[in-house]
Amino acid sequence: DVKVTQSSRYLVKRTGEKVFLECVQDMDHENMFWYRQDPGLGLRLIYFSYDVKMKEKGDIPEGYSVSREKKERFSLILESASTNQTSMYLCASSYHARGNQPQHFGDGTRLSIL
């Protein structure tokens, strides 16, 4: 079974803090993704990565950055947290070139910015 692990289930931070969200997958997947989920808006893609050291902007990258130093780990960074970044953050991974393969998700980090 695919396992995508997010380091924290719940996190509370203050406005202006630098926040790190960590994600690890154990299936040797090339692709990794960060989404945020907000009511009525579904999941929106923040950043994704096809390989180590590679990163691509998703649909809502403003205020975020990412790091992928190892294949199994993908970090999301909030450079200076703001209240509008309070949300559920979801990490996902998938194979890159094996036909139609779904993305597999972690359980999410509920982040509150005060």
Place this chain on the structure above:
Amino acid sequence: DQQVKQNSPSLSVQEGRISILNCDYTNSMFDYFLWYKKYPAEGPTFLISISSIKDKNEDGRFTVFLNKSAKHLSLHIVPSQPGDSAVYFCAARGAGNKLTFGGGTRVLVKP
């Protein structure tokens, strides 16, 4: 502009009956469509998918239908069970393996 829309935010159905969830999309370049199920405090789990070259895919109680000319897909759950109560997201794959998600439909199956 939302490229994938689920116009029904919620659906209530009696146990044993059929649940039909709908999803519309605008981008004709989408080539692969998926349905995910999400329970509270858990990540989405993959349910069923369909390639754009097919019009139907079935897996047990779950069937997905794709109407490319109408840019519409639907998920049928027959028979519905209380454990099916969850939020369902449809998603469509575009360039670069990126998924675009709908806003979700909350399903409540009443015993």
